Structures are given as C-alpha cells and as structure tokens.
Amino acid sequence: xxxxxxxxxxxxxxxxxxxxxxxxxxxxxxxxxxxxxxxxxxxxxxxxxxxxxxxxxxxxxxxxxxxxxxxxxxxxxxxxxxxxxxxxxxxxxxxxxxxxxxxxxxxxxxxxxxxxxxxxxxxxxxxxxxxxxxxxxxxxxxxxxxxxxxxxxxxxxxxxxxxxxxxxxxxxxxxxxxxxxxxxxxxxxxxxxxxxxxxxxxxxxxxxxxxx
DNA sequence: CACCAGGCAAGTA
DNA sequence: TACTTGCATGGT
Numbered sequence: 249x250x251x252x253x254x255x256x257x258x259x260x261x262x263x264x265x266x267x268x269x270x271x272x273x274x275x276x277x278x279x280x281x282x283x284x285x286x287x288x289x290x291x292x293x294x295x296x297x298x299x300x301x302x303x304x305x306x307x308x309x310x311x312x313x314x315x316x317x318x319x320x321x322x323x324x325x326x327x328x329x330x331x332x333x334x335x336x337x338x339x340x341x342x343x344x345x346x347x348x349x350x351x352x353x354x355x356x357x358x359x360x361x362x363x364x365x366x367x368x369x370x371x372x373x374x375x376x377x378x379x380x381x382x383x384x385x386x387x388x389x390x391x392x393x394x395x396x397x398x399x400x401x402x403x404x405x406x407x408x409x410x411x412x413x414x415x416x417x418x419x420x421x422x423x424x425x426x427x428x429x430x431x432x433x434x435x436x437x438x439x440x441x442x443x444x445x446x447x448x449x450x451x452x453x454x455x456x457x458x459x460x
Numbered sequence: 461c462a463c464c465a466g467g468c469a470a471g472t473a
Numbered sequence: 474t475a476c477t478t479g480c481a482t483g484g485t
Contacts, residue, residue, distance in 0.1 A: 269466085270466095281466095282466090283467095285465090285466050285467090286466080286467040286468070287465065287466085287467045287468080287480090288465055288466080288467085288481090288482080288483095289464080289465040289466085289482090289483070289484070290465080290466065291465090291483080291484075292465080292482060292483060292484085293466090295482090295483085296482095324481090324482075325482060325483075326481090326482075327465085327481040327482040327483080328467090328479090328480045328481055328482080329480090329481070329482080330480075330481090331468085331469090331479090331480055331481090332480090335468085370468090370469075371467090371468065371469080372468085373467060373468050373469085374467095374468095375466080375467065375468090376467070376468085379466075391466085393466060393467085394466085394467085395466080434466085435466090442465095462485105463485085464483105464484085464485085465482100465483095465484090467480105468479105469479090469480100470477100470478085470479085471476105471477080471478075471479095472475100472476085472477075472478095473474105473475095473476090473477105
C-alpha cells in the first residue's frame with residue numbers, strides 16, 4: 249500500500265497526544281479488563297474492577313475461587329455479567345490446567361503459542377487474545393477492532409472484505425514490531441473514531457486524517 | 461426516547 | 474457458508 253501507516257500514526261499523535269491506555273496495576277488486572285471490556289464502555293469496566301478491588305478479590309487465586317454467581321455480581325456494571333463471569337471462569341480453567349495455576353507462566357509463553365492457546369478458550373476471540381498479548385504480556389502484537397476497520401475503510405485504505413487477520417498482518421507487515429507504538433496506535437485509532445468517524449457521522453469534518 | 465460502547469458464540473436456514 | 478440474535482449495564 250502506498251499510504252504510510254506511520255504517517256497516519258503521526259497525524260493522530262500530533263492531534264490527540266499520548267493516550268496512556270490500560271494503566272492497570274498488574275498484568276492480571278489488565279487481562280481481566282480485556283474480557284470485561286468486550287463490547288462495553290471502559291468506564292463501566294472500571295466500575296467492575298473497582299468492585300473487585302474493594303472486595304479484595306482482584307487476584308487469580310481469589311477470583312478463581314469465587315462462586316460464579318458472586319463473581320457475576322461484582323462485575324455487574326460491565327454488562328453481560330453472566331456470560332463474562334463464565335468466560336473469566338474458562339480463562340481461569342486454562343491457567344489452572346495448562347499453566348499450573350500461574351499467571352506468570354502463562355504470560356511467559358511464546359507469543360504465537362500463547363495466542364493460539366488463548367483463542368482456544370471459549371469467550372476469547374482475536375481482539376481479546378491480542379489485547380492480552382499486547383497490553384498484559386507486552387508483546388508487539390497489533391490489536392484490530394471495529395474502529396480500525398471503520399477508519400481505514402472510510403478513508404478508502406482497505407476493502408470491506410478484509411478479515412481480522414488480514415488487517416492485523418497489514419499493520420505488522422508495515423510497522424516495525426514495537427509494543428509501545430502498537431499500544432498508542434490502537435488507542436489513537438479508537439480516539440479518532442469516537443471524535444470524527446462515528447456511525448452517524450460518515451463524513452468527517454476537521455478530520456486529522458484528511459487527505460492521507 | 462434512541463443510540464452507543466475497546467466482542468463473541470450460538471442459532472437459523 | 475452467510476446472516477441473525479442474545480447477552481446487559483450505564484452514559485449521552
């Protein structure tokens with residue numbers, strides 16, 4: 249492709265500044281947030297995580313031992329609380345059975361192997377798996393989401409038919425592996441989509457990507 | 461009131 | 474295979 253992705257990144261960074269996404273205190277907290285934020289506003293996820301913190305159960309050992317119904321109550325503000333409680337339970341099952349109850353051992357797994365393993369968990373799809381890899385395990389893995397599609401297609405940079413893996417590969421083929429850069433770029437695309445590329449606002453006015 | 465939010469899986473034909 | 478639906482709270 250002719251357009252330089254780094255040019256897009258630079259424009260967005262100049263316009264919006266650093267985003268400092270996902271400032272969780274531990275990789276475990278970040279991982280939980282990755283599941284809770286599925287199709288959900290981050291503000292609601294913070295409420296759920298705050299519930300877990302105040303209850304003193306925001307650790308693998310404590311959370312994995314909770315009855316499903318109680319876990320669901322804590323994460324209620326994040327929405328879809330029953331299904332998310334089940335999904336977290338599935339993730340804890342993976343940690344128990346494959347990584348000997350050790351989050352550290354899981355996060356130390358080789359990147360591609362860990363990605364495939366995460367994808368085998370019911371309730372963890374590509375975006376959640378890659379968010380865990382990038383934001384919790386700090387691997388240089390690009391996270392694609394609905395906003396990534398929307399922005400690139402609105403600017404005629406991709407076709408409507410590209411898959412998640414296509415788009416991820418496109419970014420990773422054109423940008424050097426860099427965890428911090430991938431982190432900021434993803435956050436900036438979300439930021440731009442919210443401000444200029446909403447579903448109800450197909451024509452961007454004052455868009456920082458005008459003319460790319 | 462309607463619409464949206466940092467998805468994913470199951471059901472239907 | 475290709476669409477559609479369910480899951481659910483909270484902010485604008």
